[in-house]
Amino acid sequence: xxxSLLEEGQVLHRQGAxxxxxxxxxxxxxxxxxxxxxxxxGLDPLVSSLEGAILTAEDVSFxxxxxxxxxxxxxxxxxxxxxxxIRAIPEGEIFFRDEPLLQVTGPWLEARLxxxxxxHILGLATMTATMAARCVLASAGRGLVDGFxxxxxxxxxxxxxxxxxxxxxxxxxxLAAGRRLGISTAPFPRPPEEMVGEGGGKTLCLGKxxxxxxxxxxxxxxxxxxxxxxxxxxxxxTGCASVEMSxxxxxxxxxxxxxxxxxxxxxxxxxxxxxxxxxxxxxxAQSRPRHDILSRHADIEGYGPKAVPLLEVVSVAGxxxxxxxxxxxxxxxxxxxxxxxxxxxxxxxxDPAHQDVRFDPSLAPG
Numbered sequence: 001x002x003x004s005l006l007e008e009g010q011v012l013h014r015q016g017a018x019x020x021x022x023x024x025x026x027x028x029x030x031x032x033x034x035x036x037x038x039x040x041x042g043l044d045p046l047v048s049s050l051e052g053a054i055l056t057a058e059d060v061s062f063x064x065x066x067x068x069x070x071x072x073x074x075x076x077x078x079x080x081x082x083x084x085x086i087r088a089i090p091e092g093e094i095f096f097r098d099e100p101l102l103q104v105t106g107p108w109l110e111a112r113l114x115x116x117x118x119x120h121i122l123g124l125a126t127m128t129a130t131m132a133a134r135c136v137l138a139s140a141g142r143g144l145v146d147g148f149x150x151x152x153x154x155x156x157x158x159x160x161x162x163x164x165x166x167x168x169x170x171x172x173x174x175l176a177a178g179r180r181l182g183i184s185t186a187p188f189p190r191p192p193e194e195m196v197g198e199g200g201g202k203t204l205c206l207g208k209x210x211x212x213x214x215x216x217x218x219x220x221x222x223x224x225x226x227x228x229x230x231x232x233x234x235x236x237x238t239g240c241a242s243v244e245m246s247x248x249x250x251x252x253x254x255x256x257x258x259x260x261x262x263x264x265x266x267x268x269x270x271x272x273x274x275x276x277x278x279x280x281x282x283x284x285a286q287s288r289p290r291h292d293i294l295s296r297h298a299d300i301e302g303y304g305p306k307a308v309p310l311l312e313v314v315s316v317a318g319x320x321x322x323x324x325x326x327x328x329x330x331x332x333x334x335x336x337x338x339x340x341x342x343x344x345x346x347x348x349x350x351d352p353a354h355q356d357v358r359f360d361p362s363l364a365p366g
Contacts, residue, residue, distance in 0.1 A: 001055070001116050006063065006077075009109050013073045018109035023258040023276045026102040026118050029251040032127075036352030037342065039133045039335060040089045040101060041163040042125025044325045046117060047086065047314060054080045054113050082110050086314040089279070091326065092129075092166050092334035093310065094342060096292060096355045099279050101126065103311065108259065115254045123252040124156075125163040132167035133339060137347055145186045149174035166331045168339070181328055273359065279310040288341045295360035 012018040028038055055063075060078045063069050069077075084106025089095050102122060104111045135144055146164040149157040154176050161169075161177035171184040178185035256264045263274030273294065280293045280300055293300060293307070300307055345353040 001059075001113065005113055005115055006069070009077070009113055010069055010073045012109050012112070013076055014070075018076065018107065020108045020260050021106065022108040022111050022256050022260075023103060023105040024111045024115075024254055025100040025104075025257050025277070026122060026252065026254045027100045028097050028126075029253055030097055031354075032131075034350060034352070035130065035134070036346040036348070036354055037094050037096060037130070037133075038101075038126060039129040039167055039338075040093045040095060040126055041091050041129035041166050041331070042122040042159065043088050043091050043102075043314070045125065045159055045162070046102075046121045047325075049117055049121060050082045050114060052081060053078075054082060054110065076109070080110055080113065082114060083107065084111055084315075087311045088314050089310050090312055090331070090334060092331035092336075092338065094289075094335075094338040095279070095310065096357050098273075098357055099292060099294065100277055100311065102254075103276060105258075105276065108256075111256075118254050119252060121159065125159055128160045128163040129167045129335070132164040132169055133335065134349060136168040137339065138349055143170035145169065145171040145173065147173045149176070162328065165328055166335050168332065168336060183328075280307040281310055282306055283308055286341075289343070289355065291356035291358055293358050293360055297360070300360060 009018065031038070055077050057078065060074055063077070064071075064074055082104075084104045087103040087105075089099075089101050095101060102118060104114065132144075132146070144164075146161050146169050148160040148164070149172070152160060154174075157174045158176050158180065161172040161174045161183060162181055164172070165177075165181070165183050171186040172178060173186060174183075175185060177183045255266070257274055258264060258276050265274050275296050277294050277296065278298050280295060282290045282293060283306055284290055292310075298309070339347065343353070343355070346355050
């Protein structure tokens with residue numbers, strides 16, 4: 001956990017504001033270059049990480065030894081556990097910039113202290129799933145295998161392999177992901193060999209210095225390789241710093257939008273619209289997205305069954321989880337369907353169009 005979050009929490013504690021009910025929203029203020037959509041991932045790992053105390057006894061003892069924090073605040077930290085209501089976009093669903101991926105409503109201190117986990121779990125998994133989905137679109141139905149375990153710690157590789165699977169990857173080089181998540185495992189090909197795959201097809205080997213990286217999609221390299229190797233059934237995609245760079249570029253924000261039911265207005269240009277929001281996806285007769293509407297209201301008039309709510313209640317303060325943890329396959333099938341229904345001009349890999357996200361009059365800027 002970042003020290004600045006803890007110091008901000010101490011200010012809230014001293015001002016008697018730590019227990020005020022606040023709503024925080026996580027959303028992306030933009031896209032990485034060349035992207036036109038985002039894919040939700042990491043929700044279930046995030047919720048699992050929030051069970052129990054926010055800080056361990058060892059954490060609190062270490063903070064006490066620094067001498068930076070008062071005893072009453074340290075006692076509050078020792079007792080802090082997330083008791084908030086959580087609403088979120090389900091994993092595998094496509095969403096767009098400015099839409100709340102996650103909402104946390106509960107005591108201000110608790111909601112603020114989980115920011116690191118929101119960024120490192122939900123943000124990183126979502127960006128990985130988004131980049132992996134673009135690989136899936138470019139692969140024209142060929143199988144894809146992630147190679148995150150070659151560049152990440154085991155736990156991080158597990159998170160990223162899970163996100164890639166949601167997006168439609170068929171396998172992973174991570175033994176931990178294979179064992180704990182049931183994802184098919186495949187060995188990392190070594191140059192200059194070509195490995196024989198299922199049905200006699202070949203796994204393209206690009207060489208250690210030339211393994212296809214996620215950021216290589218910008219020049220259409222995956223599509224070019226498929227054209228050159230029509231028998232290609234699996235391509236190894238290695239994890240690299242491009243995931244974190246894209247996460248930075250997309251500007252994930254986790255900000256308060258309401259405190260005690262009152263809007264939090266900010267002067268920052270990319271600040272979220274105040275008030276807790278609902279997302280309604282307006283679809284056509286074939287269930288294809290036309291546009292999204294952000295509103296203060298759970299129901300909006302004039303659209304009927306064509307308005308599909310995206311945010312789901314995950315947990316409610318003081319109760320067991322409302323929504324059971326989904327299987328990885330359920331999230332994968334949701335993403336597969338969402339990609340199939342996505343407008344082609346939004347899904348294209350170069351110069352994509354941007355889906356229309358509209359504000360209901362209750363949320364109109366200004």
